[in-house]
Amino acid sequence: MNLDREKMLNLYENMVKIREFEEKARELMLGGKLAGFLHLYCGEEAIAVGVCANLNDKDCITSTHRGHGHIIAKGGNIDKMMAELHGKATGYCKGKSGSMHIADLNIGIVGANGIVGAGLPIAVGVAFAMRYKKMDNVVVAFFGDGASNRGTFHEALNMASVLNLPVVFVCENNHFGMSTPQSVHQKIKDISVRGTAYDIPGKTVDGNDVLAVYEAAAQAVSRAKNGQGPSLIECKTWRHYGHFIGDPEPYKDPEEQKKWLARDPIPRFAKQLIELNYATQAELDAIKDSVKEKIEAAVKYAQSSPDPLPEDVFSDVYAE
Template sequence: MDLNKEQLLDMYKKMVTIRAFESKAVELFAAGQIPGFVHLYLGEEAIATGVCASLEKKDYIASTHRGHGHLIAKGGDIKIMMAELFGRTTGYCKGKGGSMHIADVDLGILGANGIVGAGMPLATGAAFTCKYKGNGAVAVAFFGDGASDRATFHESLNLASTWKLPIVFLCENNGWAISNSQENHQNVTDISDRASGYGIPGVSVDGNDVIAVYEAAAAAIDRARKGDGPTLVECKSWRWRGHFEGDPGAYKDPKDQEEWLAKDPIPRLEKNLLKLKYATQAELDDIKAAADAELEAAIKFAESSPVPDPSELFTDVYAD
């Protein structure tokens, strides 16, 4: 493992921040404070964190409908994110987009996306730009197991492989596509096996082990940066919640749910940090408390921000 203390503690901070953000979103949505849909990333924190640890500001990510974790891991501002969830003018889309439209192009965040599988062609385009400009940047496309069945997956992997683009296809296999379990919607166990159809490497890792995710993603990002082309990385995890808030997820087997909850990626990293003596339990608790406090400040910021004026309805709206 080539991760030092500072890097591992930074990953811990990111993971507990995502956990705090999503846990609060559960409460706020139930209390009717967040309009629209929210799809939460609880349980999958290790994936975005492990991947984005190897990315620089100039690199691009394309996110999904379950995007909060990706945005936080790439450096998104949780105050502005929370304001967007609340539908306030201080949000990333001035309160008019909500959870599934958060983007921050200055940070290389090309956007969350309500269209399943739509991030892959966007990231492929960004990777083409990086190669064309020769700026040494790379792109990562996050997508789910369900999205790996879409034509956009085939088209993006085929083109990126043919043109040797600097991109990583990062599949978050959380076992579910809405109420369809993976075996219900595809006849493969390892989605990474699909890489061979495009002449690129594919690897599957435990998505609840942030170090394993980091190592696989770092190798793939390095390969992309060196000009050796794309890699398909599959991170196996579990969607803790229903598909969206409001879906009780009754189609899940409670035994599976229980088993996966016990594989929580955060205590797992805590154990490693304590074993390596990179932190004491009290120091880890302080990091968590700081993340909670940052979250409270973000909620206050969102709550105290104005809602958009009705006269703003048609501003920033584009039609062809």
């Protein structure tokens, strides 16, 4: 991988930004400041960041219930995200989405989604429109190992394949479909093998290695943009927390948890950056401090923002 310093530090900053955003959201939730469900992305940051670093603003993504990381990596505004988590009128969706449906169509975020596996067919439609309009763009569908057992996964891969559409399917295999271990929910170990059934190249990468993810995504994106059709990338990873905040995680083996925490993608990448002389520890600390300030500012923005008006419940149901 030959990335310049700026790009390397940008990968790092985005990973840290996701981590800090999630840790802050967790703190707020546990402190009773947020309502609803929160599905944290901690531990999986290298995937969203490594993939989205290959995308421009006209390239699109569809995301999942665990979507904060994708949105931040795609360039989402953390003030508007934090305001949305607080249900405020200044949030991305005016307080109608909460955590699970955040979108920003202006920068290609077609939306997080509360239904497992629902983003894949929508991504196929976005790709169809891109080709229809002769756009030179690509759409990434993020989804988890659990979603790979849904019919929508199979229908979408087949449809994208047969229509030869510019989609990159990115499976974040965190080894659990909610509480159910991968070994219980499917017999295969590498989800990438499912590409074969649809004549789509499938590749498995270390999802906690941001550069490995970046490289695999770069190939798939370039393939799609060259008119060679969809790809499937499986990124093996681990969520540091439970499925949602409040999940007691009785299904996790403490030894496994320990093993994966040692592979945390952020300190791992920090070590690489220092060893390869891209940055000093002090520079990385400065990045983290600056990110923390931005997160604090986002919380302040959210908490000082107005609530929606009660009558707003009626707006945006239909387009006039």
